[in-house]
Structure formats: C-alpha cells, structure tokens
Amino acid sequence: MxxxxxxxxxxxxxxxxxxxxxxxxxxxxxxxxxxxxDLGLSFLPEGLNGYEVQILNLVAVYGILAISLNIIYGFTGMFSLGHAGFMAIGAYVSALCVLTPDQKEMMWIIDEILPSLAALHTPFWFSVILGGLVATVFALLIGIPVLRLGGDYLGIATLGFSEIIRVLIVNATPITNGSLGIKGIPCHTDLFTSFIWLLVVVFCTVRLLSSNFGNVLKAVRDDEIAAQVMGINVFHTKLFSFCLGAFLAGVGGALLGNLLTTIDPKMFTFLLTYNILMIVVAGGLGSISGSIIGSVIITVLLEWLRVVEEPLNLGFVEIPGIPGMRMVVFSVCLLVIILYRREGIMGMREITWDGIAAFLSRFGRKKENRA
Amino acid sequence: MSLELFLQHFFNALTLGSLYGLIAIGYTMVYGILRLINFAHGDILMLGAYFVFYGTTLFCLPWPVAVVVAILGSAGLGVLMDKIAYRPLRDAPRISALISAIAVSFFLESLAVVVFTGLPRPVHQPEWLVSIITIGGARLMPLTLLVPGVTAILVAALLYVVYHTKPGLAMQAISKDIETTRMLGVSVDKIIALAFAIGSALAAASGIMWALRYPQINPYMGVFPGFKAFIAAVFGGIGSIQGAVIGGLMLGFIEIMAVAFFPELSGYRDAFAFILLVVVLLVKPTGLFGEKQKEKI
CATH class of the missing domain: 1.20.5 (Single alpha-helices involved in coiled-coils or other helix-helix interfaces)
Structure with a gap:
C-alpha cells in the first residue's frame, strides 16, 4: 500500500x-x-526585447553562481569570499578558447600573445568546461593550505586569493592582455544555453546533496568535530566541496564572460563576490531553490532599482536622478535581511513537489472546512 | 643601492608601516573583543579623509579644527555602526555579523559614491609638510617624519588607556570572557562602543595622514589599506595592540623594500600582503604576539 x-x-x-x-x-x-x-504563428505576442532577454540570461548565470557559493558556504559551512577569482579564471580561460587566432592577434597590443594560446580555438561548450576545470585546479592549489583555517580567517584568505588572481591577470599581459581586458567575445550565451546549464547544475547538485555525500557535507557544516568523530575525513570533504564550488563558479564566470562579450580585471573585484553572497544570503543559506529565487529577485531588483537613478517626474515636481543610488538601496537591503531575517527567504527549506502538494491539500481542506 | 636611496625607502616604509599599524589597531581591538572582522573599518578611514577634505574646502575650517571634527565624527560613526549593525547580532552566529559588516562596508562605499561622487579628489597638502628637506643625503618630506611621530604618540596614549585605566581594564576583561565581565557589573555595550570609537578615531587619523601622504581621495580608497591592515593585525597576533603596530610596520617594510630591491615585482605589490597572510596563518596562526586559543567543545 x-x-x-x-x-x-x-x-x-x-x-x-x-x-x-x-x-x-x-x-x-x-x-x-x-x-x-519558427511556427509561423503570427497571433503570438511578441517575445521579450533584448534588455529583458539579457536580464533572464543574467538570472540563469547568477543562479549557477549562487548555487556554487551555496555549496561552499551554505552546505559545507566554509565562509569563502574567493568567488570573483574563480569566476575570473573561468571567464578568461573560456574567452581565450573561443576567440579566433586573428582576433587575438589584433587585440593583444601591450605584449604579443603566447603563440600556443593564439592557436587555441575550441568549441564553446568545451571552453566553459575547461574554464571550470582550470578554476578547480586553482581551488585545489589554494584549498590545500587555506582550508585548514576556520571561519572568518578563511574568508579573508580567500578574498586575498581572489585579489591575487586579479593582480596576476593585470600583470600577465601575454596571456590576459592585462588591464585592457578582452573584448569582442562572441555572444554564445543565449537563453537556451544559459538555462540548460542552469538545469544541469541544479540537477547535479540536487542529486549530489540528496545522496549520502550531501549528509556528509551538512554534518561537517553543523559540527566539524562531531563529524570527525563519526569518521568523516573533514578535510577531504571540505576540499571536495570547495573544488566543486570553484568548478561551478568557473563555469558561471565563463558563461558570464560570453554573455557580456567583454571582460576585464576590474569586473572581478570583491564587489562581484558580495553580489553573489547577497543572492545566497537573501535566498537562504543551504537551500538550492532559495538560491534560484534569490538570483531572480536580486537580479530583477538590481535592474528595477535603476529607476531611482533616473530623473523622476511626478507631474508637479521633478526629482533628479542620483547616480549610484541603487547600490545604496541594495546594501541597505542586505543589511536589513541579515538583521531581521537572517535565514533569508527560504531558510534551509527547499521547494519540492511533495511540499507543494501538501500545501495545496492543506489549503483545499481549509476552504472545505470554511464552507 | 646607495645609502641615500636606502634611507629614502626606509622612511617611506616607516610611514606606510605606521599607517598600516594605526589602522590595524582598530581591527585588532574589535576582533579581540567581539571576534568580528570589521570590514567597514577601511571605509571609516575613507570617511575621515573626506570629512577633512570637505571641512577645509566647503566649510573653510582651519586645518586643526577640521582634523578634530573629522576624528570625532568618525568616532561617532563607529559607535553608530556598532549600535545599528553589530549589536543586534551579538548572539547570532559569527558569520552573520561578518556579513553584516560586509553590508555596512558596501553601504558606506556606495553612500560615499552618491554623496561625494566617484571622482577622485585631489587633497591640498600644506606647504610646510611637503617642502623637501635633506637628512643624511636622503631627500624627505617632513610628512614622512610626522606620520611615524604622530603614530607613536597615538599608540602610546592608547596603550596607557588600555593598560592603566578602568575602561581599558574592562576591555581586556571582555576580550577574555564577555559573559563573566557582564556579570561582574561592567556595562559591556558601553565598553564595546568605546572600543569602536577609539578604533574609528585612529582609522580617521590614519585616513587623514594617508590622504596627505598619497594626496588623492576616492570612495574606495579605504578598501585596500583596510584589507592589508587586517593582515598586519593577523601577522602581529590578533587581539594584541603592540602586535598590530609591529605587524603594520613589518608589512610596510615588506611592501616597500621588496619593490625597492626587486623593481620588476612592482606590479605584484598588492599581492604581497595576501601571500604573507596565507604564510602566517599556516606557519603560526596566532601571529607574532597572539595568544593561543583553545577550541571549546
């Protein structure tokens, strides 16, 4: 039965x-x-315009990035602020792979590009995975020494790592074109690509986290010493989770680079990490559905907040727009969330079909009772 | 390298190092008491510099008055920050307070962009501070000697407050055990506010000197000095004021001397501090003067 x-x-x-x-x-x-x-149906309402499509794309990419930070921080409890660094690695690797040799020849004007890199030309999907893999290698290198640290020290060390990556990018002109950045990356990230990547990432992480390994991660997060006593190899678990998060961050960075078509070292400062952190915190630490909801809300909110930067005409008075205001509002939002609703929108819960079904049946029963 | 050039580098390093040290004190005081990295500390430094800039240009205050106003204003801001953003989270997990600190820092930076605009502003340097003098063949600005001097005075005053007055004693007690101190009748929140006020005042002082030494201010000017000063505090042993000063000085010397002796490394200057951090945390996580803390189960 x-x-x-x-x-x-x-x-x-x-x-x-x-x-x-x-x-x-x-x-x-x-x-x-x-x-x-495609269908020749002229009665359909017209699709979204380019701006709205771009926002949808960003939602998907930020979703991937938020999930990757959530794996590290929300599920394993490591406060890592190195996300911008991993994203930068992914974005640069992918950009170097998808650009044609001619484009590279033209763009590298400070220093000649390394010949082996100039000849490199790979398909887009491969470049994204390669970006993730290179980010993983870096995560492994930095993770082995740094993950022994706890709590906020880890945060500072990883933040330092992401700044070092940025300094390296600025200085390694034969590889990265220095502070000029890379322009004219073909825009490979269309709606289907980004959402397929998002779905794959969500599917894989949900499968992973609902497996026993997910329990191991949560055990390490909740009490490291208890987990160790239970026979879990805490360090390996942390390292694996850190590398997985870095891989996804690299993938997200690669997609972002291909979406924006131009990358430069200034893009990948700690502010980018804060943005992702904000999404994760707002959505709920330790909740995949929370991360996605967070990325939808924050991305749309950030765009919508552009209103406060534009002049506002109320008919009788005209309020001048204040440039930079949306970041103030944004930071106040982060502060309010952390002060008054620390667990974010979803807390550690997930949206599941069972949950929705239970909610609906409860809702229906209530209505019946009332009737 | 000639002796003159070395002397010049030496004094530059001393200046930079004492600025790092001053900023690091604020981190170390707050961390020693609350175990919180106050990310917004660097932004207080920036605000201090801006207060002086606007005080002297917009309100035509004389320099000394503007400096005093800026330091007091920053101290007040530090107390306010603690009250709004950190006090409600005293009993929350430490990471929540850390995110709150990030939010405050983000807020202050964005607000500064809105209020002061993102354009870098040139700072007027008083003539007598920058007219070149020659000591032992090295050409120096009086400023390079003034900064370590002021730092020494401030640190001496602070050490007196912490080790020879009652509030200082309370601060030490809180850093050992906050609950017991509360039970002994110390109004903990006031003492913590005092620590924030002192730390912020020192940050503002260093911000002002920073703006004089590197005469350009912008809303993000505090971020990197902040990070590096935190690293200096960790290097010196977090929680220890002497350690913070010595850590700051050493970091200043490492940054300046490494570039002086290996000019090809100059592009990587910002990376030194972070590499130092990783090395210190791996080799001696308690820093030079830090106390070992046992993990309680």
Whole structure:
C-alpha cells in the first residue's frame, strides 16, 4: 500500500518536473522571439526585447553562481569570499578558447600573445568546461593550505586569493592582455544555453546533496568535530566541496564572460563576490531553490532599482536622478535581511513537489472546512 | 643601492608601516573583543579623509579644527555602526555579523559614491609638510617624519588607556570572557562602543595622514589599506595592540623594500600582503604576539 503510494507520488513528481522543464523551455522559446518565427504563428505576442532577454540570461548565470557559493558556504559551512577569482579564471580561460587566432592577434597590443594560446580555438561548450576545470585546479592549489583555517580567517584568505588572481591577470599581459581586458567575445550565451546549464547544475547538485555525500557535507557544516568523530575525513570533504564550488563558479564566470562579450580585471573585484553572497544570503543559506529565487529577485531588483537613478517626474515636481543610488538601496537591503531575517527567504527549506502538494491539500481542506 | 636611496625607502616604509599599524589597531581591538572582522573599518578611514577634505574646502575650517571634527565624527560613526549593525547580532552566529559588516562596508562605499561622487579628489597638502628637506643625503618630506611621530604618540596614549585605566581594564576583561565581565557589573555595550570609537578615531587619523601622504581621495580608497591592515593585525597576533603596530610596520617594510630591491615585482605589490597572510596563518596562526586559543567543545 505504502510502496504503491510512494511509487505513484514519485511518478507524479517526475511527471511534474518534466512538465515544468517543458514549460520553461516553451517560455524561453517564446521569450527568445523565435517561436513565432519558427511556427509561423503570427497571433503570438511578441517575445521579450533584448534588455529583458539579457536580464533572464543574467538570472540563469547568477543562479549557477549562487548555487556554487551555496555549496561552499551554505552546505559545507566554509565562509569563502574567493568567488570573483574563480569566476575570473573561468571567464578568461573560456574567452581565450573561443576567440579566433586573428582576433587575438589584433587585440593583444601591450605584449604579443603566447603563440600556443593564439592557436587555441575550441568549441564553446568545451571552453566553459575547461574554464571550470582550470578554476578547480586553482581551488585545489589554494584549498590545500587555506582550508585548514576556520571561519572568518578563511574568508579573508580567500578574498586575498581572489585579489591575487586579479593582480596576476593585470600583470600577465601575454596571456590576459592585462588591464585592457578582452573584448569582442562572441555572444554564445543565449537563453537556451544559459538555462540548460542552469538545469544541469541544479540537477547535479540536487542529486549530489540528496545522496549520502550531501549528509556528509551538512554534518561537517553543523559540527566539524562531531563529524570527525563519526569518521568523516573533514578535510577531504571540505576540499571536495570547495573544488566543486570553484568548478561551478568557473563555469558561471565563463558563461558570464560570453554573455557580456567583454571582460576585464576590474569586473572581478570583491564587489562581484558580495553580489553573489547577497543572492545566497537573501535566498537562504543551504537551500538550492532559495538560491534560484534569490538570483531572480536580486537580479530583477538590481535592474528595477535603476529607476531611482533616473530623473523622476511626478507631474508637479521633478526629482533628479542620483547616480549610484541603487547600490545604496541594495546594501541597505542586505543589511536589513541579515538583521531581521537572517535565514533569508527560504531558510534551509527547499521547494519540492511533495511540499507543494501538501500545501495545496492543506489549503483545499481549509476552504472545505470554511464552507 | 646607495645609502641615500636606502634611507629614502626606509622612511617611506616607516610611514606606510605606521599607517598600516594605526589602522590595524582598530581591527585588532574589535576582533579581540567581539571576534568580528570589521570590514567597514577601511571605509571609516575613507570617511575621515573626506570629512577633512570637505571641512577645509566647503566649510573653510582651519586645518586643526577640521582634523578634530573629522576624528570625532568618525568616532561617532563607529559607535553608530556598532549600535545599528553589530549589536543586534551579538548572539547570532559569527558569520552573520561578518556579513553584516560586509553590508555596512558596501553601504558606506556606495553612500560615499552618491554623496561625494566617484571622482577622485585631489587633497591640498600644506606647504610646510611637503617642502623637501635633506637628512643624511636622503631627500624627505617632513610628512614622512610626522606620520611615524604622530603614530607613536597615538599608540602610546592608547596603550596607557588600555593598560592603566578602568575602561581599558574592562576591555581586556571582555576580550577574555564577555559573559563573566557582564556579570561582574561592567556595562559591556558601553565598553564595546568605546572600543569602536577609539578604533574609528585612529582609522580617521590614519585616513587623514594617508590622504596627505598619497594626496588623492576616492570612495574606495579605504578598501585596500583596510584589507592589508587586517593582515598586519593577523601577522602581529590578533587581539594584541603592540602586535598590530609591529605587524603594520613589518608589512610596510615588506611592501616597500621588496619593490625597492626587486623593481620588476612592482606590479605584484598588492599581492604581497595576501601571500604573507596565507604564510602566517599556516606557519603560526596566532601571529607574532597572539595568544593561543583553545577550541571549546
């Protein structure tokens, strides 16, 4: 009896998941503006404009980045502030891979580009994975010494690491074109690419975290000493989680670089890390669905806040726009969240189909009772 | 390297090092008491410099008055910061307070961009501070001697306060055991506020001297000195005031001398401090003068 019920609920959940993904892609197809064209349906409302598409893309990329930080911080409890560094590595590796040799020849004007790099030309998907892998190698190198530190020391050390990466990028002109950055990266990150990456990342992390290894991570987060006593190799666990987070950060950075088509070292300062941290904290530490909700809200909020920077005409008075104001509002939001709702929107909970079903049946019953 | 050139580098390093030391004191005091990295400390430094800039240009205050106003204003700001952003989180996990500190720092920087604009401002250097004098063949500005002098006086005053007055004793007690100190009748919140005030005042003082020494101010000027001073505090042993000063001096010497002897490294100057941090934390995590803390289970 119970078994069949479980089966049916898992069947329902799978169906709903597939349905949701199909719906998402139908939406993306429409948003892209290509649905009406492909199907020849002229009655469809027009797709989103370029600006809105860009925001959707950013939501997906920030979602990936937030999940990657959440794995490190929310699920394993390591306060890492090195995200911008990993993203920079991913973005630069990917950019070096996808640019054509001619483009590189033209762009490197401070120093000649290394010949072996100039000849490099790979497909986009490969460059993204390679970006992630190189970031992982760096994470391994920095993680082995640094992860022995606890708490806030780790934060400062990783922050320092990301600044060192930035200094290296500025100085390694034959590889990175120094402070001039790289321009004209072909815009490979379209809606489908970014959301497929997001879905793959979500799927993999959810599978991983619901496995026993997820429990190991949480055990390390909740009490390191107890975990050690239970026979968990705390250091290996932390290192694995750190490298996984760095891999995803590299992937996210690569996607971001290909989305914005131009990267330079100034982009990857600690402020970028703070942005990602804000998404994770707002969404809820230790919640994948929270990270995605957070990335939607924060990205849209950041764009929407541009309103406060523009002059506002109320009819009788005109309020002049204040440039930079949205960052003030943004930081106040972060402060308010941490002061008054420390666990963020979702806390450690997840949105699951079972949860929604339970909520709906409860809701229905309440209505019945009232009637 | 000639002796004159070496002397010149020596005094530059001494200046930079004492500035790092002054900033590091604020970190070490707050960390020693609350175990909190006050990320916004560097931004207080920036605000101190801006207060003097606007005090002298916009309100035409004479220099000494502007400096006093800036230091008092920054101290007040430090207390306010503690009250709004850190006090409600005393019993929260430490990381929450850290995120709160990041938010405060982010807020102060963005606010400075809005209020003061993001353009770097040139700072007027009083003539007598920058007219070159020659000591033993080295050409120096009086400023390079003034900064270590002021630092020494401030540190001496601070050491007196911490080790020979009652509030100082209370501070030491809080850093050992906050709960017991509260039970003994010390108003802990006031003492913590005092620590923030002193730390912020020192940060403002160093910010003003920083602006005189490197005469350009912008809303993000405090970030890197802040990080590096924190590293200096860790190097010296966090929680120890003498350690902070010595750590700051050593960091200043490392930065200046490494570039002086190996000019090809100049592009990597900002990386030295962070490499030093990693090395220190691995070799001697308690720093030079730090006390070993046992982990309680």
């Amino acid at each position: 119970t078994a069949s019920r479980e089966n049916s609920s898992s069947f329902r959940n799978h169906t709903l998941t597939v349905l949701a993904i199909v719906l998402l892609f139908l939406f993306l197809w429409w948003a892209d503006g290509s649905m009406a064209e």
